[in-house]
Amino acid sequence: MKLTVVGGGSTYTPELIDGFARLRDTLPVEELVLVDPAAERLELVGGLARRIFARQGHDGRIVTTSDLDAGVDGADAVLLQLRVGGQAARQQDETWPLECGCVGQETTGAGGLAKALRTVPVVLDIAERVRRTNPNAWIIDFTNPVGIVTRALLQAGHKAVGLCNVAIGFQRKFAGLLGLTPSDVHLDHVGLNHLTWETGVRLGGPEGEDVLPKLLGEHGEAIAGDLHLPRTLLDRLGVVPSYYLRYFYAHDEVVRELGTKPSRAAEVAAMEEQLLRMYGDPALDEKPELLAKRGGAYYSEAAVDLAAGLLGGGGSPYQVVNTLNRGTLPFLPDDAVIEVQAAVGPKGPTPLAVPAVDPLFAGLMANVTAYEDLALTAALRGGRDLVFKALLAHPLVGQYAYAEGLTDRLIAHNREHLAWA
Structure with a gap:
């Protein structure tokens, strides 16, 4: 089995390598190719990757x-984990929206749109080259914004599935609180990428007992603390929202906070410098503890499960993925990309049935789906008017004066990445 990681020079990669090494019985990788244009980073990451494999046998x-x-030639699956513009572009995404009083974040709001505009054309070019070289390869997208990027891939007819680590993080967290192994915990996970809710926590599988009320009753304070949301809100909603919902449920509070501290991009950039120095140590043969602070926790385990399912080697029977709606959520278009539990096999993911969704959540999903549709159109066609419309449609923007100012700033900060600008 051959797997290729595009963006293999990322500081995330040792997390992925560690998972491939530990879970080799689930996903027996014979050849792993790391592709990246940054030769110096790639050499450091590749050296550590080989040492991790050697240490774990x-x-x-x-x-x-x-x-x-050459890297994707003959690959059974290609994982995408790239960042167009690097941390410098992320720093901008997290900064200029604050000038307009809006959330500055790399995957949602105006910053998320900027990232989509930079990323979609690049990913589609990569996918076309994969298809020319190996049309049967699966593309697993971990590149943000995952929902929009996956929709672009599927709309272009590629064999693609989107992957996010939010659900597996909740699964691990809840399992620990309940004193269970992660495989005993099944989430009723519903929404769009970075806009999801855990509406049930079941024991053993999709038909198991729902212990979410018990979980909230006994551990609601700890869960709310992790999300930086009030315990009373979780009790009133009766669900556990993704931490990305804080940008919607506490927008003004978040904007004030972001204006008083260094950006996450600056923190990550400093962390990456330190990680790369560590990766260059020939004595290091395991992922360092610092990597856990970089983000992407449990990404490797989710990626192994998904690749194993798509390639027929097993993996968990049900996995949270980003895939086409096709009637799963009747209030969204069939071609919307949703993030739900699915049965995953060689023919791709088949979403499980989802109970009726509370209008409080369904309405926000519909709004953001409309934005994602406009964002993808802007990414594919370009033009100031399409960017403005996408921003006006986003619930974190929604006012024409904000949309005008954000449009000007987005274009000014991203000209080198926008062919039409």
Whole structure:
């Protein structure tokens, strides 16, 4: 089995390598190719990757290359984890929206739109090259904004599934609180990427007992603390929202906070410098503890499960993925990309049935789906008017004066990445 990671020079990659090494019985990778144009980073990450494999007794071959076509040739699956513009672009995404009184964040709001505009054309070009080289390869997208990028891939006819680590993080957290193993916990997870709610926590599988009320009753304070939301809100909603919902439920509070502290991008950039120095140590042969603070927790386990399911090797029977709606949520278009539990096999994911969704959540999903549709159109066609419309449609913007100011700033900060600007 050959897997290729595009963006393999990312500081995330050792997390992925560790999962491939530990879970080799689930996903027996014979050749792993790390593709990245940043040769110096790739050399550091590749060296650590080989040492991790050696330490854990994995006899798979790890190849590093900047040649995308060679890297994806013959791959059974291609994982995308790239960041167009790097941390410098993220720093901008998190900064200029604050000038208009809006959330500055890399995956939602105006910053998320900027990232989508930079990313969609690049990902589609990569996917076309994968299809020319190996049309049967699955594309697993971990590149944000996952919902919009996955929709672009599926709309273009690619064999693609989107992956996020939010659900597996909740699963691990809840399992720990309940004193269970993660495989004993099944989430009723519903929404769009970075706009999801845990509406049930079931024991053993989708038909198991729902212990969410008990979980909230006994551990609501701890869960609310992790989300930086009031315990009373969780009790009133009766669900656990993704931490990304704080940008919607406490928008003004978040904007005030973001204006008084260094950006997350600055923190991550400093962390990446330290990680890369550590990766260069020839004695290091395991992922460092610092990597857990970088983000992407449990990404490797989710990726192994998904790849194993798509390639017919097993994995968990049900997995949270980003895939086409196709009637699963009747209030959204069939071609919307939703994030739900699905049965995953070689033919792709099949979403499980979802109980009726509370209008409080369904309404916000419908609004953001409309924004994502406009965002994808702007990414594919370009133009100031389409960018303005997408921003006006976003519930974190929604006022024409804000949308005008944000449009000007988005274009000014992203000209080098926008062919039409």
